[in-house]
Amino acid sequence: MGDAGGYFVGWIDQMGKKKYSAQVPKTAGLNGIGREMPIKRKLLQAVGKHSATFPKFVSVGISSTILTLALLYIFKEFFGIYYVLSGLLSGQISIIWAFMWHDNWTWRDRRKGRPLLARFAAFEGIYIFTNFANSLLLYAFTEYLLLPYLLSMLLAIGVTFLFNYFMHSKITFKGV
Numbered sequence: 493m494g495d496a497g498g499y500f501v502g503w504i505d506q507m508g509k510k511k512y513s514a515q516v517p518k519t520a521g522l523n524g525i526g527r528e529m530p531i532k533r534k535l536l537q538a539v540g541k542h543s544a545t546f547p548k549f550v551s552v553g554i555s556s557t558i559l560t561l562a563l564l565y566i567f568k569e570f571f572g573i574y575y576v577l578s579g580l581l582s583g584q585i586s587i588i589w590a591f592m593w594h595d596n597w598t599w600r601d602r603r604k605g606r607p608l609l610a611r612f613a614a615f616e617g618i619y620i621f622t623n624f625a626n627s628l629l630l631y632a633f634t635e636y637l638l639l640p641y642l643l644s645m646l647l648a649i650g651v652t653f654l655f656n657y658f659m660h661s662k663i664t665f666k667g668v
Contacts, residue, residue: 548598560586583623599665614664
């Protein structure tokens with residue numbers, strides 16, 4: 493395989509027999525000037541684009557998740573608000589929290605040329621969809637899978653996490 497170029501993909505079972513193998517070419521895609529770009533370089537470029545913002549997004553996401561879960565608990569347990577409505581309310585408050593952090597820290601370098609209100613409107617628009625999806629998942633996980641409502645919300649947030657990152661990276665805080 494070394495002469496033809498490529499990577500071996502496969503695995504061996506417990507008895508030592510080869511179960512699957514294939515040769516994957518080292519190149520994929522064009523680099524803009526008609527030559528093929530190595531897969532490793534293409535992957536590193538994609539990861540590199542997000543290496544500065546993704547850890548910050550995760551940090552803000554963790555703090556926002558903690559805020560959402562705490563408010564969900566307070567609204568439901570102390571104020572007696574139905575858990576799905578509590579999820580919507582806590583989600584909306586954490587949206588404002590997350591925007592302040594993302595705008596001033598995660599994507600601070602991408603604020604130029606776009607007014608604050610426009611950035612917030614795009615951010616809110618994406619999170620309205622996400623908050624609605626989280627509420628549907630919260631209900632489904634709680635009512636049909638019989639999970640506790642806080643665990644249901646945590647799972648719902650996890651389901652929409654990557655969607656949020658890429659939508660905000662491409663729309664709300666698109667590079668200038």
